[in-house]
Amino acid sequence: xxxxxxxxxxxxxxxxxxxxxxxxxxxxxxxxxxxxxxxxxxxxxxxxxxxxxxxxxxxxxxxxxxxxxxxxxxxxxxxxxxxxxxxxxxxxxxxxxxxxxxxxxxxxxxxxxxxxxxxxxxxxxxxxxxxxxxxxxxxxxxxxxxxxxxxxxxxxxxxxxxxxxxxxxxxxxxxxxxxxxxxxxxxxxxxxxxxxxxxxxxxxxxxxxxxxxxxxxxxxxxxxxxxxxxxxxxxxxxxxxxxxxxxxxxxxxxxxxxxxxxxxxxxxxxxxxxxxxxxxxxxxxxxxxxxxxxxxxxxxxxxxxxxxxxxxxxxx
Amino acid sequence: xxxxxxxxxxxxxxxxxxxxxxxxxxxxxxxxxxxxxxxxxxxxxxxxxxxxxxxxxxxxxxxxxxxxxxxxxxxxxxxxxxxxxxxxxxxxxxxxxxxxxxxxxxxxxxxxxxxxxxxxxxxxxxxxxxxxxxxxxxxxxxxxxxxxxxxxxxxxxxxxxxxxxxxxxxxxxxxxxxxxxxxxxxxxxxxxxxxxxxxxxxxxxxxxxxxxxxxxxxxxxxxxxxxxxxxxxxxxxxxxxxxxxxxxxxxxxxxxxxxxxxxxxxxxxx
Numbered sequence: 001x002x003x004x005x006x007x008x009x010x011x012x013x014x015x016x017x018x019x020x021x022x023x024x025x026x027x028x029x030x031x032x033x034x035x036x037x038x039x040x041x042x043x044x045x046x047x048x049x050x051x052x053x054x055x056x057x058x059x060x061x062x063x064x065x066x067x068x069x070x071x072x073x074x075x076x077x078x079x080x081x082x083x084x085x086x087x088x089x090x091x092x093x094x095x096x097x098x099x100x101x102x103x104x105x106x107x108x109x110x111x112x113x114x115x116x117x118x119x120x121x122x123x124x125x126x127x128x129x130x131x132x133x134x135x136x137x138x139x140x141x142x143x144x145x146x147x148x149x150x151x152x153x154x155x156x157x158x159x160x161x162x163x164x165x166x167x168x169x170x171x172x173x174x175x176x177x178x179x180x181x182x183x184x185x186x187x188x189x190x191x192x193x194x195x196x197x198x199x200x201x202x203x204x205x206x207x208x209x210x211x212x213x214x215x216x217x218x219x220x221x222x223x224x225x226x227x228x229x230x231x232x233x234x235x236x237x238x239x240x241x242x243x244x245x246x247x248x249x250x251x252x253x254x255x256x257x258x259x260x261x262x263x264x265x266x267x268x269x270x271x272x273x274x275x276x277x278x279x280x281x282x283x284x285x286x287x288x289x290x291x292x293x294x295x296x297x298x299x300x301x302x303x304x305x306x307x308x309x310x311x312x313x314x315x316x
Numbered sequence: 317x318x319x320x321x322x323x324x325x326x327x328x329x330x331x332x333x334x335x336x337x338x339x340x341x342x343x344x345x346x347x348x349x350x351x352x353x354x355x356x357x358x359x360x361x362x363x364x365x366x367x368x369x370x371x372x373x374x375x376x377x378x379x380x381x382x383x384x385x386x387x388x389x390x391x392x393x394x395x396x397x398x399x400x401x402x403x404x405x406x407x408x409x410x411x412x413x414x415x416x417x418x419x420x421x422x423x424x425x426x427x428x429x430x431x432x433x434x435x436x437x438x439x440x441x442x443x444x445x446x447x448x449x450x451x452x453x454x455x456x457x458x459x460x461x462x463x464x465x466x467x468x469x470x471x472x473x474x475x476x477x478x479x480x481x482x483x484x485x486x487x488x489x490x491x492x493x494x495x496x497x498x499x500x501x502x503x504x505x506x507x508x509x510x511x512x513x514x515x516x517x518x519x520x521x522x523x524x525x526x527x528x529x530x531x532x533x534x535x536x537x538x539x540x541x542x543x544x545x546x547x548x549x550x551x552x553x554x555x556x557x558x559x560x561x562x563x564x565x566x567x568x569x570x571x572x573x574x575x576x577x578x579x580x581x582x583x584x585x586x
Contacts, residue, residue: 013586057406060584080408087402093328095335104328108321108407136335152403162406 001071003160003191004033004056009065011051025051027215028065033193033208035159038186040206040223041195042297044305048215049195050088053164057085070159081109084158088165088195090149094138098129098148101137102155109156119155127151128177142169150178154185161185163194167201179205199297209297211304214312218304226300233293234268236276238285245283252276263288321413322420329421333387334428342386343429346379347436365456368444369548372437373468376430377544380476381503383429384422388483389495391418392580397492401585412577419484419573426476434469457550467553468544471562475538478565479503481572488579505531506538536568537561 009029014020026048033039043049054060056067058074072079092101102120111119124133127147137145146169153161163182167175182192182205196202202209203223210220219226233254239262241249246264250256253266268276270293277287334340353371392415395401404414441460445453448460458464482502486495505512512535515528540561546553 054402054585057402059402059405060586061582077408077410080406083406085403085406087399087406089399090403091398091400092403093332093400095332096328100331104324105403105407107324108404108409110320110408149403 001035002032002068003035003037004031004039004067004069004193006031006052006056006067007065009052009055009067010063011048011055011060012063025215026055029212029215029217031210031217031220033191035191036186036189037207038182038192038205039194040202040209041193041212042197042199042202042209042301043195043212043218044197044301047212049212050164051215052212053085053162053193053195056162081156082159084153084156084161086149086153086161086163086166089168090145092137092145092148092152095136097136098124098133098140098151101148102152105152106155111156123151123155124148126154126181128174143171143174146170147174150181158190160191160193163192165196166194167196167198175201199301203297211301213304213308216308218308219300223297227295227297229294231270231292231294233270234273235289235291235293236266236268236273237263237288237290238266238280239263239288240284240286241280242284245280245285248276248279248283249285252279267293317410317412317416321409322417325409325414325417326421326424329391329418330424330428333422333425336387342379342383343432346375346433349375349379350433350436350440364448364452365444365458365460366548368440369462369465370544372440373465373472373544373548376433376437376469377472377475379433380426380430380472381479384426384476384479385483385496385499387425388422388480389487389492389499391422391484391487392576393487393490393492393495396585405585411581415484415488415577415580416573419480419576422480422484423477426480427473430469430473430476434466437465437469458548462547464547468542468547471541471543471558474541474562474565475506477569478506478536478538478572481569481576485572485576485579488576488583502535503538505535507542509535509537509539536565538565541565 007030009026010024011026012022012024015023029048029052041049041052051060055062056069056074067074069079070082096104099120102123103116106116106119107113127150129144129147129151132140132144137148140148146166150163150166153163166178166182170178179201182194185192192205194205206223208221209223209226211218236253237259238245238249241262241264249264249266253268255267257265259265273290277290280287350372353368353375356367356371392401395404405411438461445460453460479499479502483495483499486498490498509532511518512528512532515532516525519525541558543553543558545551
């Protein structure tokens with residue numbers, strides 16, 4: 001059974017006050033997410049990521065198409081016992097404390113009162129909310145609200161968790177914590193479906209990704225399949241370079257950058273770096289490192305964004 | 317719809333409402349107003365008890381309505397504006413349970429606030445009895461600590477249940493400000509229901525008469541259960557019509573909450 005499945009999921013909004021006309025926010029999205037994966041749902045701002053997640057949470061209703069979570073229709077209230085959801089820029093009740101909010105949400109999952117307090121305390125510990133848990137949420141910073149948002153999404157120990165832009169509002173430490181949390185959830189067997197436009201997070205976390213642009217699925221699949229194994233070039237770092245060696249390096253490299261401590265970083269073409277290495281060694285240069293340059297998620301992302309923009313310009 | 321879930325939502329609404337400064341300050345304000353009505357009554361000759369009762373009940377009426385409108389109109393629309401609705405609707409909770417729970421929570425808040433104001437009202441009456449000379453109290457038609465005063469207070473509770481239902485209904489699809497205006501409009505029209513029925517005695521325009529008659533049938537009749545004057549002035553209360561009025565208003569409340577649920581169930585939260 002698939003964890004998440006959508007088929008031709010489409011959402012049109014009516015825009016304009018006097019003469020409303022449909023605007024397609026999501027266009028025939030078909031996804032299949034296997035259980036136990038960290039699935040990155042990527043796309044630029046306004047691509048339709050949040051629309052898709054809201055359709056999965058049934059916060060909005062589809063114009064056409066279907067969606068199922070854990071084999072059940074998205075409108076199934078009982079199914080929601082098994083999932084968690086962090087909305088983008090979450091907001092809660094100002095006059096409740098984090099502890100009270102989580103206790104309230106835990107009660108909606110019918111978590112027994114005997115274990116509720118311990119569960120709330122453990123989840124708040126897990127997201128790094130300390131003594132502030134007894135303060136009212138109105139006094140929280142954006143990052144702290146985000147942490148509470150993550151806590152409420154995992155209070156029921158979900159089988160699938162949906163995170164809409166989970167890194168939003170977090171400082172670097174917070175982002176690291178959330179990345180580690182997502183990996184811990186995966187290790188516990190939880191499927192993590194998260195949307196982001198921060199590609200480094202996706203590269204660090206995801207086994208599968210889908211890239212969406214202008215409401216349409218641009219590509220999806222295993223990250224390794226999307227990025228491929230093709231070497232696009234080599235990044236060579238050398239030091240102790242003589243004037244002759246530097247001239248040689250300039251001739252061979254597509255780009256050359258001077259680094260501190262007399263080091264140079266060269267971008268070499270993909271074919272046969274060995275010859276260049278031998279010639280540089282002969283000129284007395286010392287090789288510090290040589291790394292292959294491969295396609296990054298950013299390259300794929302930008303390529304799809306450019307294609308989409310070109311299609312739009314052509315009126316396709 | 318689950319009663320269990322409705323109860324949990326209601327309790328959360330109650331918890332948040334009692335911590336809301338608006339609610340606090342309004343109840344405090346009502347106590348101050350009741351105190352002021354006592355002082356004002358001292359300026360009147362022989363009518364002090366009636367004035368105190370009248371002003372005290374009117375204060376409860378106004379403050380109860382303000383709480384119902386201020387909190388009621390924000391019940392759903394604020395959740396949508398703040399986007400707190402996203403997290404709650406993703407929980408194992410039907411939209412209907414959410415709406416009914418919200419309503420029940422505010423009714424509970426109003427009931428507690430009304431109870432507090434009632435206690436303050438009776439404390440003031442008790443103080444009035446202690447501080448008034450016997451020869452004056454012997455002239456009072458009804459005692460200061462008249463249990464009969466609980467009747468208009470309970471009926472005010474029914475009216476506030478209706479105001480809350482109206483506020484809830486409008487808040488499911490409009491902004492808090494519009495919902496506030498609509499609710500106030502229904503409240504005022506509801507208290508002038510009898511005048512709407514007999515509009516032809518005041519104007520000649522057939523269109524205006526038809527409009528007033530239409531409003532009479534649409535707007536709930538609140539004046540029929542407003543028995544403050546009868547109780548305060550010791551007049552007979554028309555119980556049969558009050559009973560029918562209460563039943564009609566409760567049916568109206570049910571219809572409004574059902575309509576709010578229907579609207580909310582179909583709504584997109586972009």
